[in-house]
Amino acid sequence: xxxxxxxxxxxxxxxxxxxxxxxxxxxxxxxxxxxxxxxxxxxxxxxxxxxxxxxxxxxxxxxxxxxxxxxxxxxxxxxxxxxxxxxxxxxxxxxxxxxxxxxxxxxxxxxxxxxxxxxxxxxxxxxxxxxxxxxxxxxxxxxxxxxxxxxxxxxxxxxxxxxxxxxxxxxxxxxxxxxxxxxxxxxxxxxxxxxxxxxxx
Amino acid sequence: xxxxxxxxxxxxxxxxxxxxxxxxxxxxxxxxxxxxxxxxxxxxxxxxxxxxxxxxxxxxxxxxxxxxxxxxxxxxxxxxxxxxxxxxxxxxxxxxxxxxxxxxxxxxxxxxxxxxxxxxxxxxxxxxxxxxxxxxxxxxxxxxxxxxxxxxxxxxxxxxxxxxxxxxxxxxxxxxxxxxxxxxxxxxxxxxxxxxxxxxx
DNA sequence: CAGTGGTCTAGACCACACA
DNA sequence: GTGTGGTCTAGACCACTGC
Numbered sequence: 001x002x003x004x005x006x007x008x009x010x011x012x013x014x015x016x017x018x019x020x021x022x023x024x025x026x027x028x029x030x031x032x033x034x035x036x037x038x039x040x041x042x043x044x045x046x047x048x049x050x051x052x053x054x055x056x057x058x059x060x061x062x063x064x065x066x067x068x069x070x071x072x073x074x075x076x077x078x079x080x081x082x083x084x085x086x087x088x089x090x091x092x093x094x095x096x097x098x099x100x101x102x103x104x105x106x107x108x109x110x111x112x113x114x115x116x117x118x119x120x121x122x123x124x125x126x127x128x129x130x131x132x133x134x135x136x137x138x139x140x141x142x143x144x145x146x147x148x149x150x151x152x153x154x155x156x157x158x159x160x161x162x163x164x165x166x167x168x169x170x171x172x173x174x175x176x177x178x179x180x181x182x183x184x185x186x187x188x189x190x191x192x193x194x195x196x197x198x199x200x201x
Numbered sequence: 202x203x204x205x206x207x208x209x210x211x212x213x214x215x216x217x218x219x220x221x222x223x224x225x226x227x228x229x230x231x232x233x234x235x236x237x238x239x240x241x242x243x244x245x246x247x248x249x250x251x252x253x254x255x256x257x258x259x260x261x262x263x264x265x266x267x268x269x270x271x272x273x274x275x276x277x278x279x280x281x282x283x284x285x286x287x288x289x290x291x292x293x294x295x296x297x298x299x300x301x302x303x304x305x306x307x308x309x310x311x312x313x314x315x316x317x318x319x320x321x322x323x324x325x326x327x328x329x330x331x332x333x334x335x336x337x338x339x340x341x342x343x344x345x346x347x348x349x350x351x352x353x354x355x356x357x358x359x360x361x362x363x364x365x366x367x368x369x370x371x372x373x374x375x376x377x378x379x380x381x382x383x384x385x386x387x388x389x390x391x392x393x394x395x396x397x398x399x400x401x402x
Numbered sequence: 403c404a405g406t407g408g409t410c411t412a413g414a415c416c417a418c419a420c421a
Numbered sequence: 422g423t424g425t426g427g428t429c430t431a432g433a434c435c436a437c438t439g440c
Contacts, residue, residue, distance in 0.1 A: 020221070022341075025340065025341065025375075025379060027377065027378050027379055028377070033379055035341075036343075039343075039345060045346075045398055045400060046400045046401070139226065139401070140223075140226065140236075140399065140400060140401045141399075142237075142240075142397070142398075142399055142400075143397070144240060144243060144396070144397055144398075145246075145346060145368070145396040145397075145398060146368065146391065146394075146395040146396070147348045147366045147367065147368040147389075147391040148366065148391065149365075149366055163364070164350075164366075165349065165350055165365075165366025165367070165391075166348065166366070167346070167347065167348040167368075174226075176228065176229070177228050177231070178228055178234055188348070190347065190348040190349065190366075193347075194346065194347040195345070195346040195347070196343070196345055196346075197246055197343075197344040197345075197346065197398055198342075198343055198344070199246060199247045199341060199344060200221075200247070200340070200341045
């Protein structure tokens, strides 16, 4: 309070933000303590700014398999809460960490929100583009995590064998105004990836 | 504010709690909106009160494979941040939902905190016992999610085949004073279970 | 422009932990 | 008992949305 010349509630609010991020925790009557939140080799699940930002220390590259403009069918329209035949960018990429295949990612972006997308952006970081260039504010995401056997094509892309397990994450990503701009399905290489989630309360 | 005769900050705090739980979201200048948070058949990951509470509508049963008192080895002592040779309850169960095997769960409870445990409690709900009877307050949990092939024994317990995939959740569960009372590893039946996670900010 | 949410203040009192 | 965090008030002003 002295150092920043603010009221107690302001300090408490700041601490609250850090608690929400899982960096610290508070014990009534005792104090504020550090939470060990980073586990090596784990993808933090609350981080929605994309892999490129999360693993800035590693060499992250992408191989673009498809970039096309499609129209939402029944299923996608329902998942993305948009009208049928809405224009969507379809992006399919294999993402490599330090030259090892890490995940296969298939995304759909609502073209009414993400007005433009090209090959160059997809090879770098789509989320960097959305946040920094389009100035859009990402608010929250629903994530459904499951597990499946890989088919032959997918196994090839991830340097695994057909029938090997794969960790699947299905994301529905919302902007600060509550609209859905991105629906995606990620299939992770099970030998190289773990997810980390911090549950509170 | 009128209805409950409280100040605006109190209302805001209440709303904040619901936002934190993922039930609603706020849009600046616009209002508060419902978030569709329950997906049928998904285990909500932020729920730490155990499966029994989450799926109260379903028939949940457990088959106890092992309940024993062991001493923490190096690895467990490190994971549970306790001294080596600390007494731990070791519990291994298969959990059934509507008579179908759902998950294999292996847990370790610090006996300095969970003073007593018996077969009856393990067959019902350990978390109900901890919360209601021992009056302990669970504060947060770290969860590491991964995916592995099942071995022969595990496959048999889950009514699957050797080499089939399995969704693995490794939990480290903390009390409100920051101590770890439970470390557990759950192996889910991949055909029947998905996890739901709501990421915010 | 009216109504919503976001931020902040200054002060009060309660609950809990620890020496 | 002192110091920590938890809760609450009453009021102020700013920022954004939508008509």
